Amino acid sequence: MNLVYINSANGLSKAALETVTYAKKLGGDVAVVTNGAADAATLTTLGNYGASVVLQDNTLDGQDHGQLVQLVAAAAQKVGAQTIIFSHDLIGKAVAPRLSVRLKAGLVAGAVALPEANGNIKVNVFSGKAFGYVQVKTSQRIISLLPNSIQPENNASSCSVEAFSAQAGASAIKVLATKKPEGAIPLPEAELVVSAGRGLKGPENWGIVEDLANALGAATACSRPVADIGWRPHHEHVGQTGVAIRPNLYIAAGISGAIQHLAGVNGSKVIVVINTDAEAPFFKAADYGIVGDAFEILPRFTEAVKKFKAAQH
Amino acid sequence: MNILVCISKAPDTTSKIAFTNGDTQFDENGVQYIVNPYDEWYALVRALELKEAQGGNVTIITVGSASDDAVIRKALAIGADDAVRIDATAQDAYYTAMQISEYAKGKGFDLILTGKETIDYNGSQVAGMIAEALELPYISIATKLDVNGSTVKCEREIVGGVQEVEVATPVVISCAKGMAEQRIPNMRGIMAARTKPLNVVAPAAIDALTSYASYSMPAAKSSVKLIDPNNLDELVTLLHNEAKVI
Numbered sequence A: 001m002n003l004v005y006i007n008s009a010n011g012l013s014k015a016a017l018e019t020v021t022y023a024k025k026l027g028g029d030v031a032v033v034t035n036g037a038a039d040a041a042t043l044t045t046l047g048n049y050g051a052s053v054v055l056q057d058n059t060l061d062g063q064d065h066g067q068l069v070q071l072v073a074a075a076a077q078k079v080g081a082q083t084i085i086f087s088h089d090l091i092g093k094a095v096a097p098r099l100s101v102r103l104k105a106g107l108v109a110g111a112v113a114l115p116e117a118n119g120n121i122k123v124n125v126f127s128g129k130a131f132g133y134v135q136v137k138t139s140q141r142i143i144s145l146l147p148n149s150i151q152p153e154n155n156a157s158s159c160s161v162e163a164f165s166a167q168a169g170a171s172a173i174k175v176l177a178t179k180k181p182e183g184a185i186p187l188p189e190a191e192l193v194v195s196a197g198r199g200l201k202g203p204e205n206w207g208i209v210e211d212l213a214n215a216l217g218a219a220t221a222c223s224r225p226v227a228d229i230g231w232r233p234h235h236e237h238v239g240q241t242g243v244a245i246r247p248n249l250y251i252a253a254g255i256s257g258a259i260q261h262l263a264g265v266n267g268s269k270v271i272v273v274i275n276t277d278a279e280a281p282f283f284k285a286a287d288y289g290i291v292g293d294a295f296e297i298l299p300r301f302t303e304a305v306k307k308f309k310a311a312q313h
Numbered sequence B: 001m002n003i004l005v006c007i008s009k010a011p012d013t014t015s016k017i018a019f020t021n022g023d024t025q026f027d028e029n030g031v032q033y034i035v036n037p038y039d040e041w042y043a044l045v046r047a048l049e050l051k052e053a054q055g056g057n058v059t060i061i062t063v064g065s066a067s068d069d070a071v072i073r074k075a076l077a078i079g080a081d082d083a084v085r086i087d088a089t090a091q092d093a094y095y096t097a098m099q100i101s102e103y104a105k106g107k108g109f110d111l112i113l114t115g116k117e118t119i120d121y122n123g124s125q126v127a128g129m130i131a132e133a134l135e136l137p138y139i140s141i142a143t144k145l146d147v148n149g150s151t152v153k154c155e156r157e158i159v160g161g162v163q164e165v166e167v168a169t170p171v172v173i174s175c176a177k178g179m180a181e182q183r184i185p186n187m188r189g190i191m192a193a194r195t196k197p198l199n200v201v202a203p204a205a206i207d208a209l210t211s212y213a214s215y216s217m218p219a220a221k222s223s224v225k226l227i228d229p230n231n232l233d234e235l236v237t238l239l240h241n242e243a244k245v246i
């Protein structure tokens, strides 16, 4: 039996559907455990991705990750889970390592693929500059899956939803305030990303970056110096010391392509580079390149995207 | 306030990544080691700021061999008071976390700080494992940290935003950008580091739960397709028809 933890507090994210699909592809039955008050109609759609049962604890808000550890441990025991799967997102990073200690089950953190024939599981190492193959020495194992590593697969089917409680004690953590920018796409989950660097010259010029992002429905990102000097918020900083992302499309304008920057984005499926300098190192990592001035190219790119979208409808 | 900061070595960010022994071992040939940036820039510097403001002691701990002493001295030069090295090769995150927990148990640390992740194995695992082993609360990926008596206030990253949370000491916290600014050690710090205590401790008997069986390098990119700067329609068409990403 495979058990998947998902956070359904804000509906079902694509990352959640990916983890259920991954569990199904491992073979065997799939149970899901979730906290939060999502309605049963929403949760039964997980059947389409391979779940046969969803265990829901609607009493836990999920803010205390220690409670989630207890929840998943209790569910694992109930269903007899051999493999437990998380998304390698902010919740998975907080919960999976603790569960590994609690169950003494080996953790594969940041898997990018299904197990190889010999059972070893591929992960990113050296900030995406290489891959490692992790062997788990325990019979029970935990896998956290990097977002956007496999596509969700929908095969119409249904599943049951059961109330479940781990009797996790009081929360050790008090939440004082939550700040979520409205409508913004969280960077690690974004499939399309438009990013810019020092070549944009100043924060007042980011309008043309945002215009392209809006036209595409993309998230925005930036290089480290741009976040360090305060042109853009820290959470947009991608690279070896920022967020590591692997979108389907990464568009980089006015970024030189330093090795530390590439480390955070080289898992992107397709890279487009816009730079005035034909010798910029980023072109070596790019699929498509435009040698030109971002101040001219970005608005033209936005127009071309708008024209394309209009023609599609 | 007693603070324990977990310090890992990491290959310098410009290191050439290669493997030996039939792709089963990282090739250390010519690799320079640095203090893992998250541990140094955020966890250690914030610990020092808290100590400077409120008094206390900052101990750093590394699970590693004698060859890691240079990295430990660098962290001492930045201002840590003393260092512990658990004399063992870090086998996996579980092994590392259990060694640190065994050492920290019963020593009354108010804060145990780690970096957000190591930049070589990128697991973001060790801190959570320490928290569970010591049965302490854990704040994962904190971008701000303030302490008032036994009350800790943190800002942490959540999916799509940030959250301010409060928790009581003792607590384990993994530290990320926003918490502090990098400090460059000065000559006095470097001199003082030479004589600060570095206690070498024998490892506890722990079995690792995982191992790296082998490594591989990503396939080389085929060369870039250059697009006419005056024909962005062509790029959009290629992204749709050829790359199939929009």
Ligand SMILES: Cc1cc2nc3c(=O)[nH]c(=O)nc-3n(C[C@H](O)[C@H](O)[C@H](O)COP(=O)(O)OP(=O)(O)OC[C@H]3O[C@@H](n4cnc5c(N)ncnc54)[C@H](O)[C@@H]3O)c2cc1C
Pocket (backbone or CB within 6 Å): A196, A197, A198, A199, A200, A222, A223, A224, A225, A226, A237, A238, A239, A240, A241, A242, A253, A254, A255, A256, A257, A258, A259, A260, A261, A264, A274, A275, A276, A277, A280, A292, A293, A294, A295, B013, B037
């Ligand atoms: C330990 C360490 C960790 C690091 N971690 C990171 C990290 O996580 N992420 C990161 O990004 N960096 C990181 N760096 C910094 C990295 O080495 C580079 O300095 C940084 O990525 C450069 O940012 P940039 O490309 O925006 O700026 P620059 O290197 O200044 O490049 C600007 C580019 O814009 C181009 N340009 C100028 N004008 C225009 C125009 N009008 N139109 C189009 N192009 C134009 C230029 O040709 C140039 O290529 C790290 C460095 C170290 C030492």
Ligand SMILES: Nc1ncnc2c1ncn2[C@@H]1O[C@H](COP(=O)(O)O)[C@@H](O)[C@H]1O
Pocket (backbone or CB within 6 Å): B006, B007, B008, B009, B036, B038, B039, B061, B062, B063, B064, B090, B093, B096, B113, B114, B115, B116, B117, B118, B121, B122, B123, B124, B125, B126, B127
């Ligand atoms: N060998 C080690 N010795 C001491 N601390 C470590 C070691 N390895 C990792 N850590 C700490 O754990 C954090 C997370 O590491 P990781 O789980 O490998 O991403 C690092 O930023 C360090 O603070």
